[in-house]
Structure formats: structure tokens, C-alpha cells
Amino acid sequence: MRVSRLMLVTLRDVPADAEIASHQLLLRGGYIRRVGSGIYAYLPLMWKVLRKISAIVQEEMDATGALETLLPQLQPSELWERSGRWQGYTAGEGIMFHLEDRQGREVGLGPTHEEVVTSLAGELLRSYRQLPVTLYQIQNKFRDEIRPRFGLMRGREFIMKDAYSFHADEDDLRRCYGEMDRAYRRIFERCGLQAVAVEADSGAIGGAASQEFMVTAEAGEDLILTSEDGSYAANLEKAVSIANPATPLPEGEVKVIDTPGQDSIDALCNSQDLEPSQVVKVLALLARMESGAQQPVLVCLRGDQELNDVKLVNAISALQNDGVLDVTPVSVEQVANQGLSPWPFGALGPDLDDASLEGAKSWTTSFLRFADPTAKELDRFVCGANSPNQHRWGSRWSDLSCDPQVVDLRNAQAGERCQKDPTQTLMARRGIEVGHIFQLGRKYSQAMEASFTTAEGGQEAFWMGCYGIGVSRLAQAAVEQHHDQAGICWPLAIAPFAVVIVVANMQDETQLQLGEQLYDTLRAEGVDVLLDDRSERAGVKFKDADLIGIPWRLVVGRDAANGQVELVERATREAQVLPTDEALASLREAISTTTSPTVV
Ligand code: ATP
Ligand code: MG
Secondary structure, three states: OEHHHOOOOOOOOOOOOOOOHHHHHHHHOOOEEEEEOOEEEEOHHHHHHHHHHHHHHHHHHHHOOOEEOOOOOEEEHHHHHHHOOHHHHHOOOOOOOEEEOOOOOEEEEOOOOHHHHHHHHHHHOOEHHHOOEEEEEEEEEEOOOOOOEOHHHEOOEEEEEEEEEEEOOHHHHHHHHHHHHHHHHHHHHHOOOOEEEEEOOOHHHOOOOEEEEEEEOOOOOEEEEEEOOOOOEEEOOOOOOEOOOOOOOOOOOOEEEEOOOOOOHHHHHHHHOOOHHHEEEEEEEEEEEOOOOEEEEEEEEEOOOOEOHHHHHHHHHHHHOOOEEEEEEOOHHHHHHOOOOOOOOOOOOOOOOHHHHOOOOOOOOOOEEEEOHHHHOOOOEEEEOOOOOEEEEEEOHHHOOOOOEEOOOEOOOOOOEOOOOOOOEEEEEEEEEEEEEEEEEOHHHHHOOOEEEOOOOOEEEOEEEEEEEEHHHHHHHHHHHOEEOOEEOOOHHHOOOOEEEEEOOOOOHHHHHHHHHHHHHHHHOOOOEEEEOOOOOHHHHHHHHHHHOOOEEEEEOHHHHHOEEEEEEOOOOOEEEEEHHHHHHHHHHHHHOOOOOOOO
């Protein structure tokens, strides 16, 4: 490809709306253009990168025996009604774009394909003899993200590889999950990415294993906790730890203390000379359920601990056997709007009476009560007295007439000890989630009545797994991990071109001829080569070459007269002036070591 024919428009300035380096560089390098919020055009250079990544993904998926397919993006609401997910995906913070067709039937734009694929499997896979089967596809997904940002990292239309497997039993699902785990590691390694596998939240289904693959980078939206030796790694959503011990409260009788204006843990501790770990804080929240219920929730945490929203949502939905649309803190106004007497916010105790909910307009009239183990384990503590500006000092759980469910609901933190190996301390790192593998079990197959005939002649629901890779996010994550001040440094396997030939002076006949000759030679050998044949100043071309980040550069300049060219490695900037033949030989050797699939 010739740069003069590439429609290449590079930008000198950093685009105002791009916050992180990879987003800036992809815009500046002419890889992507923003079309709307979370909507991007992949320009020809980017499309080459995406095709290379897709080809690696395809090779590794095919190697596991998975079958490539292409499923519809337009999905009838009935399928989602059958799985019970229509409501959750369209109401509240639901992320599915949905619309009515001309006949007034509702359809959604696929954010994911469990429904479509499970219904197909139910129709096509009748016997255990046909199992196992894994289907995969690479296509655009649509998600009306609450906060689309960082370019391709969180788009509203993006490219995903999604795979779904069907099994006769759980053991076979586990085998396939293990195989996918290995395939994913190979994919990320071949793409030149450093990715860590972390334990991930499995949602409310419980029990089923799930693992995310994170590209570690400061710009990552996810927080992960790892032990020093790396033997434990988990997304914060899921991570557990041994909390640091609480400071015991001094001896003394139970008493009520006046705490005017001390309605935060900090204010209370400062005024009363307490440690946060001596306090039980009580959070009042409202859970909106898929069934329509509005369920008030009281959560007791040790004062020095933070609530983990994901753990809470899982606990609520497990206890209620109902999906959670969202959970938000209860406000003074909401209490008033329900027609209730004011609650003593800032002095709530674990035993706040259900009478506080009596006569509520739309809320359920009893609390769901939870306590994190670190709160429940406290022998004596300070907590709200359920009357404004008053707390109780020296309370014991046995003195309080409430019996909260004890569930791990706190965020694990860096610096705490690892549960799996208490000699290890946890460290925090940021990561970009590029893949997720998941043992779904029989959640969808049971809900959608997708079953097969067993060897014994019975009917059983499929065991299922699902496996996603964010192909477009991965491409940008690669830039986040591989760039410098001057631009992108693509890993060879996913670079749009392996080598760029820069002819320094297009007016110089010798340079021009040698450049063209090198271009023809490399193309004839099947090398993915770009020729910068623009009549720009050499400096401009070098800057652009740095910016777009082609791994190898052959500079045809003044030395062309002596049959010499300069070979430069983009990532290290190592440069050698060599006779043309030697330069070609070095280049061939450097680019042959890659495991890049052939994409033209
Ligand atoms: P996240 O937690 O980042 O929102 P998710 O858990 O919803 O992602 P999955 O449903 O597991 O994502 O989708 C599979 C993969 O698709 C993710 O691992 C991620 O790499 C990618 N992905 C998900 N949402 C987006 C998005 N909005 N833009 C780009 N890639 C995405
Ligand atoms: Mg995920």
C-alpha cells in the first residue's frame, strides 16, 4: 500500500475530548474517527489491525474445534422474555437499544447472544450424541453504555468475539472452559499483550466459575487485587481478603452518647476519639427489583470498610430470588415522598425498626438486613441510636433486636492479607478487561427450555459456557500498553503493516527508484509493506511513521547513492545503516519470527 493512496490524515494536536494516550494516538494517527457518542469509524489502517486480531482469534478458536457462525443482531423481545432478561436489559440502567418495528413488535439490538444461541441449540441439538458443540462469531455488538468513553474502550457499538458452548454434563463444560482459558492466553500472547487472568464476578447465578483477562494499564477502568506472587488475582468486584483487625473498644458500660452533627464516620470518630473500626455504620438503600418490588435494605459495615455494590446486588438477588435493576442510597426526600416519618439519618442503628416503613406508598414494608462479617464479628461497638444526634457506645449484637444475614459485602483493599495464602499481601493494579470466560451452567437452558435426550432416554437442559473477547477494545488496549511520546509501537502480529519504506526525498531519482524496488521486492515476498511516497518533507514523514507505529522502517535517503539504507526498529529506535541486501535480510529475519496469520 502507498501512503499517497491511503487517505491518511494525521493530527499534530491532541484532540480535546480524548483523555487517555491510546485514544489520542488512534485519533491522531488516522486510525479512527468519532461519528457520535461511543460510535467510531474504523479507518482503513484500523480495519487492518482489527482483521489481524480477528484472524488470530479465529485461528485459536478453530483450533479448539469451535464452529464460526453469524447470528442476527436484531433480536425479537420474545426470546429475551423467555430468558427473563428483557426487563433487566431495557428498564432502569438496562443497556439494550430497543425499538418497535412497523407491526408494533419489540426488538432489541444484540448486546450479547445467549438468548439467540440457546434457542437455536434447543431446536437443533436433540441428542447427547451431537454434544459438545461450541459456536462463535465476530461481529458488532450494541450497548447503550451509561458512560461511553475512552474511544474504543467503551463504545456503544463495538466488535466482540463471543462463543457459546453446549454440553451434556458439567464435567465436559469444565473441560471446555479450561480449553478456552488456554486459547485465550495464546490469543493475548500472540497479540503481543501482557494480560492477567483474574477471578471475576459471576453475577447472581452463584457457584459458576468466571474469569476475566485484564491488560494491566494505568488507564484501566477495572481495579484488580493480586497477591505478591501472583497466585491470587481477582477483580475488586469479587476479591476477598483478611481484613485488618479492629481496634477493641475500651471497657465500659453501654451508654447513649450525644453526637450532634456527627453524621459521618469521620466526624463521629474525630469528636468522640474513636477509631472507624470501632463503629458499625448502617447504610439505608433501596433495591428496585425486576419483579417491580421496591425493597428497602439495611447494610451494616465496620466503620473502616467500604460497601462493594456488586456483592450487595448478588446477595439481594440470591435472597429474594429476583433480579436487581439497581440499588441506590435512600434520601430524606424519598422517605418523605413515601409518606413516612423522617428517618434518623446519620444515627441509623442496625435495629432500625420495620415500623419506620409502615404505611409506605410503594416500598416493601420490611427491611432486608445484611451485615458484613467484619461488623458482625465485633464484640462491642458504637452504632447509631435510631434517634437524631445520638449514638450507642459499647453495644453488643445480643443487645440489638435484629438478625441480619451475614454476607461478605465489603471491598477488599491493597495492603490486606490474602485469604488463600495469609503470608501474602494484596496489591492493587488497574486493568482493561479484554476477555471474559464464564461457566453459565443451566441458567439459560432451563429458562428457555433448551434440552437434549440423554443416553438413558431422558430430557436434560444443556450445560453452557460463554466466552467473550472485546476485539476493538483489545486493539486499543494494545496501544495503551505499547506506545511512547512519539506515537504507537504496534506489536508486530497486529500491526497494520510490518514495515514502512520512507523515501526521504521523492525528487531524488536514485532514492525513488530504490524505494520502489524495495517495495516491489517485499511485496513479492508477501510482506505487509507500506511505501511513504508522498512529496512531503522527510521530517514530516518520519513523524508520521513514528505516530502510526509500524514496527520496522526502511529509510531510503542520501546513502541510497551507495546502495545503503537505514533499518530502524520503531519500539527500540535502534537504527543501522546497511547495504540494501543486508537490511532486507535483517528485516526478513525480524518479521519471520512472528506468529502472525496471513491477512492481506
Ligand atoms: P465491562 O465490565 O467492561 O462493561 P462486560 O463485563 O459488560 O464489560 P462482557 O459482556 O463480558 O463485558 O463482554 C465481553 C467483552 O467485550 C469484554 O470482556 C470487553 O472486552 C468487551 N466489551 C464489553 N463492553 C464493551 C464496550 N462497551 N466497548 C468495547 N468493548 C466492550
Ligand atoms: Mg465481563
